[in-house]
Each structure stands twice: as structure tokens, then as C-alpha cells.
Amino acid sequence: DVKVTQSSRYLVKRTGEKVFLECVQDMDHENMFWYRQDPGLGLRLIYFSYDVKMKEKGDIPEGYSVSREKKERFSLILESASTNQTSMYLCASSSGQGASYEQYFGPGTRLTVT
């Protein structure tokens, strides 16, 4: 079974802190994704990566950056956390380069910025 793990289930940070959210997958998938989920807005794509050291902006990249130094690990970075970044963050991975592959999701990190 594909396993996608995220470093924390719950995280509380202060405004202005630098925040790292880590995601690891164990199935040698090429693609990895970061989403945020907010009530009434569904899932919105922040960034994705289709190869090591490669990254592409999603729909809402402002205020975030990412890092993919190893194939299995994809990190989301909040350079200076703000209260409007309080959300549920979901990581996903998928294999292949086409559009047909399903994504496998981690359990999510609920981030609260105070």
C-alpha cells in the first residue's frame, strides 16, 4: 500500500514564524503535491513537483515555498506565517507523467497560526 506521511497532525505557530511542513511517500512516486483545505472552498493546490528539485506553482502559491531535495520528500515552507494561513494542509503523491494517475493523500496537518 502507498503510504504518505506528514510530520504533524496538529501544529500551532505564532505570526511571523517560519514553518516547515514535511511530507514523505514510500512508493517512489514522481509527483508530489501540497493542498490547503478550507471550509466551503474545497482543496486548492499550492505547489506541486514532478521531479526532484522541480516545482511548479499551483493556484494559490503566495506566501508559500517548497523544497524537493529527495524524491520521497516534499516540504512546504511558510516563510512568515500569518493568521490567514490557518488551515488544513494535505500532501499527496502520484506516479507517472500523465493525467490518469490517482493521487494518494496523507492524513493532513491542521495548522493554527495565532
Added chain:
Amino acid sequence: AQKVTQAQTEISVVEKEDVTLDCVYETRDTTYYLFWYKQPPSGELVFLIRRNSFDEQNEISGRYSWNFQKSTSSFNFTITASQVVDSAVYFCALSEGGGNNRLAFGKGNQVVVIP
């Protein structure tokens, strides 16, 4: 641009009733893929089904069934004889054929099954 619309936000049903979730999509591509995911209270999205744009055959898997109609750009999902374990948020998603597996999600349907 791609867009997925799930009109109903929260749907409550009594156990053993059927529930249908509507999904309408927009795309200019002729090749695309549609997905349904389930998000139980634990939070982890679970893949349920994938359909490509060239396969309009409806599918039944146990109590779940899917109705794909290109003519109306819809990919609806029905749970037959609902159970409490079906209580979850269900998402419809679209991936365009020329893309790199990027998904556009609908806003989700919260299904509450009342015992």
C-alpha cells in the same frame, strides 16, 4: 481553465436511504479524467474511482455507482442503502489529458447518514 462544481454542500439522509451527489465539470480538452474521493472524519482522502473521457460506461461497485454523461458534462455518484460509515465529505476532481496529473477539485459534499 478547468472547473468542477458540486452544488450541494451538506446532505443528510436516514440510514438505508439512497443519496446521489452531483458533479458538473468544464474543460476544453477532449481527453480528461474524472475522479471521486472520500474524506472520512479521520481526514485522509481516499481514492474511489477514475473515469477517462472516452469511457462513458457506468460503473457499479458494491453500494456505489457512478453515472458519467459527456453530453451534460456530469459525473454523478450514488450511494445505495446508505450506512453510517458512509458519512464523509466526497470530492469530485478533474485532470486534463495534456497536463501533469494536476487535479482540480470541487468544493465537496458533506454526507451525513443518520442512524
